[in-house]
Amino acid sequence: MDTPLAVRARGIEQAFGEVVALDGVELTVPAGQIHGLVGPNGAGKTTLLGLLLGLAVADSGSLEILGTPVGRALAVPDGVAGFVDGPGLYPSLTARQNLAALAALRGDASMAKAIDDVLAQVGLTVVADDRTRGFSLGMRQRLGLAAALLTQPRLLILDEPSNGLDPAGKKQVYGVLKRLAADGAAVVLSSHRMDDVEALCNEVTILSTGRVAFSGPLSKLAGENSELDYRIVASDPQAARVVAGTTDGLRIGGDSSDEVLVVSGPVPVLDELVKRLVHADIAVRELVPVASPLEAAFLALTEQETN
Incomplete structure (x- = not known):
């Protein structure tokens, strides 16, 4: 049986005025795969991640997320989580309170019970009751990942997830993402760090000036x-x-x-x-x-x- 697709994008076009951000982009991500998205600044990575999160809608082309066609903003199905340009946090609240606010917003009692577990997964138990305004970049990244984990995502979208992480924090995040994929979730991550992509990703898509320059297994890329x-x-x-x-x-x-x-x-x-x-x-x-x-x-x- 074929592996179900978490993402299927065909001919995605997106422009902002005269600036073409995405030009006929194709992307296929099966469930259980960690897929890397790389490219120079201005290549269209953030725009594409925003579409996958439902923050915007493409000008043309087709997009299916978790088997559901997406034709308008904020219409992605349940099971999609992540962040672009860093996670949105309440600086006056503690890490635990930020997650509790998310659980309350979702109205899901099971999420509230999982708060301690996801904080432990990302290594933030010790600072769980500290206000996030004092968090470093790496700590904020890990709390954003914890917030995504709280929703038990089937598709996780991450923008530069290792930003600000020390080696121990990076190892912890790597472990979380690999476990998610092993459990059948798909992960799409954007990174400027090639070591992140090589350590984590099954396949990679390289964007350049809004177009796909390569998409496929890392082994094929190395062979070419x-x-x-x-x-x-x-x-x-x-x-x-x-x-x-x-x-x-x-x-x-x-x-x-x-x-x-x-x-x-x-x-x-x-x-x-x-x-x-x-x-x-x-x-x-x-x-x-x-x-x-x-x-x-x-x-x-x-x-x-x-x-």
Whole structure:
């Protein structure tokens, strides 16, 4: 049986006066998937997230959320939660009171009983009774996530969810999102941090100037960007440079130094280089991409779109 779709967008167009924010955008997100939305500033990410949350309606195209066609603002079905440009909080209320206000607004007694649990999930138990006006950016982000969790979402929309988080807070948020997806919810998150996307997302959509530059699995994105710059640290840097210079199909990068060699080429050529280094009794102590496959592909795709 096919996995049900949490989001199905086809030919989405959105303009603000003469500025085209979204130009024929297609997006498909199955239930149980964490889908990354990336792109440079002004690419249309926030506009698209707003449509998914029901904050606006597209000028044209079709949008289905959790199997329900959406044709007007504030008409998304129950089960959608999240925030764009940071969560809306009452600064004079405590974290617990903010969540209690949301539960009261929904008129759902079960939500009120879950407040302590969601605060614990996002690591805010200790500050549950502190007023949110004194919260850091990361704490506000986590409280916004707690508010979304309180509604038991089937589709969670998040804008830069790791903003302001320290490593411990990021690990906690990662765990929450992965558990949600494992339980069958879909998550769409926008992030400028490629490490967030690589750590969390099954698939990614890259937007550039309002158009989809790529959409699909991360593995496919990495495969389509086969020539990356690699940083090599060897036991004998000078000898390694000589071997690299005589390896067909390999280019030595301009960022190389006396201790570090930077090369680029297809993966089979890099494999050949490693074999030749080992054969020459040169130990390879480090071989890593200078930029991740996602970051390299993102830069290449968005530069193509803007040129």
